[in-house]
Amino acid sequence: MSFGHCDNAVLTEQLTFAKRVKDRLYKSFGHIPLACVITFGCQQNVSDSEHLKGLLCEMGYSLTDDTEKADFIIFNTCAVREHAEDRVYGNIGRVKQLKKDNPALIAAVCGCMAQQETVAEKIKKSYPYIDIVFGTQVSHRLPEFIYKRLCGSPRIFELKQDNGDIIENVPVKRDGKLKGWLPIMYGCNNFCTYCIVPYVRGRERSRDPEKILEEARAMVAAGYKDITLLGQNVNSYGKGCTHGVTFAELLRRINDIEGEFRIRFMTSHPKDCTVELLDTIRDCKKISRHLHLPFQSGSDRILKLMNRHYDRKGYLELIKASKERIPDLALTSDIIVGFPGETYEDFKETLSLVEQVRFTSLFTFIYSPRGGTPAAIMEDPVSRKEKGEWFDELLRLQEGIASENIKALLGKTFRVLCDDFGSAEGLMSGHTAGTAVVEFEGDSSLLGEFLDVEITSYENVFKGKIIN
Numbered sequence: 001m002s003f004g005h006c007d008n009a010v011l012t013e014q015l016t017f018a019k020r021v022k023d024r025l026y027k028s029f030g031h032i033p034l035a036c037v038i039t040f041g042c043q044q045n046v047s048d049s050e051h052l053k054g055l056l057c058e059m060g061y062s063l064t065d066d067t068e069k070a071d072f073i074i075f076n077t078c079a080v081r082e083h084a085e086d087r088v089y090g091n092i093g094r095v096k097q098l099k100k101d102n103p104a105l106i107a108a109v110c111g112c113m114a115q116q117e118t119v120a121e122k123i124k125k126s127y128p129y130i131d132i133v134f135g136t137q138v139s140h141r142l143p144e145f146i147y148k149r150l151c152g153s154p155r156i157f158e159l160k161q162d163n164g165d166i167i168e169n170v171p172v173k174r175d176g177k178l179k180g181w182l183p184i185m186y187g188c189n190n191f192c193t194y195c196i197v198p199y200v201r202g203r204e205r206s207r208d209p210e211k212i213l214e215e216a217r218a219m220v221a222a223g224y225k226d227i228t229l230l231g232q233n234v235n236s237y238g239k240g241c242t243h244g245v246t247f248a249e250l251l252r253r254i255n256d257i258e259g260e261f262r263i264r265f266m267t268s269h270p271k272d273c274t275v276e277l278l279d280t281i282r283d284c285k286k287i288s289r290h291l292h293l294p295f296q297s298g299s300d301r302i303l304k305l306m307n308r309h310y311d312r313k314g315y316l317e318l319i320k321a322s323k324e325r326i327p328d329l330a331l332t333s334d335i336i337v338g339f340p341g342e343t344y345e346d347f348k349e350t351l352s353l354v355e356q357v358r359f360t361s362l363f364t365f366i367y368s369p370r371g372g373t374p375a376a377i378m379e380d381p382v383s384r385k386e387k388g389e390w391f392d393e394l395l396r397l398q399e400g401i402a403s404e405n406i407k408a409l410l411g412k413t414f415r416v417l418c419d420d421f422g423s424a425e426g427l428m429s430g431h432t433a434g435t436a437v438v439e440f441e442g443d444s445s446l447l448g449e450f451l452d453v454e455i456t457s458y459e460n461v462f463k464g465k466i467i468n
């Protein structure tokens, strides 16, 4: 193991703080204290918030979605694009009024945005009613921060990047009962030139495979049927560690756990996606037939400027290899439109790649400069308006492809996990092993069941009938 997997002393200390918070809150409140966790951004943040919720429950809080009832409110923020940051500022501005109505309210901001010095400074100066600000690598210390603030400590700003320790066994309160997130690694080493993530989440650190397996087994035993392994680049899982377990091997070991459940994972960086991984998806029945493989741009010139370490040809070969091995594979991707210096000629390369691969769905973004990243100081002559027009062109292309993909699924039968209620009375909904959502007749007794469903039509969502 190359990273100090922290022994439990750090956690024990925090659980002691949690107990102190609990004692103190019960003394000072006439009601059960309520906490509200508001999450922005990616699945990693959703998973982090589930751990914040776990810690809050340890502290005696019950959870609420109602900001007006909350005694503690925390914003778990995202910094990946400017739009995400703007939304956070709008939201934290509302805390001023909430505090007028409830002077005992404690408010915190954490996550990727809070990890940036400039943001922390802005909150310090312009949002004096925010009590606690902390970065991505110290979130297990939430009990300590709340306790100190309850005891009258000055406002807390804790941005320090830790030494890379992974704190295991932090309590977790998962949002769902059937579908659950399972982080296998943290941070990123790739430094794509547009991306803030390596700066705010620190260097790549992989969890110990035994700890991951232990958690996966516990999730399966608790009834989880759909487990998504999380990491910024899951394909580099285990790099630099002495245990020698690759991502593909980790998948195989999770696949060996008894029971009917599904394994998903994200995100895969194309530069580290191996044939071993593709073979593993093909061979392991519990692994979903889905690969999210962001290519960002179809132009080799732009890929170089982005520091992506693969080219168009290599990416297309990878797609070919995956389709050959796994014919029913759902392919999805991320694309950035309007990277600094991108010309319409470059953008056409993106369009032609989309045309060629025929992705099931795409996550498309207009480039957003992030302070401190190399791309933020590159020349960017194309106007926002023009980038918007390119973006719309890409969406139109993908709409046509998606409707063809939809037609191709009609009449086919899929194994579907019933995981939600449908859009109307008497309907339930579920996911295929790819990414399709299907509605069919049934009631709540089907929740958590795997069913064979034939897809009969498409009306905003697939409609189908159970055939077993």
Ligand code: 5AD
Residues within 6 Å of the ligand: 080, 081, 194, 195, 196, 294, 296, 334, 335, 336, 365, 366, 367, 368, 369, 370
């Ligand atoms: N601007 C626009 N999109 C970005 N992404 C990451 N950084 C930026 C940025 N600065 C997109 C990438 C990534 C996804 C999670 O967000 O496509 O894969």
Ligand code: SF4
Residues within 6 Å of the ligand: 188, 189, 190, 191, 192, 195, 196, 197, 198, 232, 233, 269
């Ligand atoms: Fe950002 Fe690139 Fe790391 Fe993904 S792989 S988190 S895009 S730096």
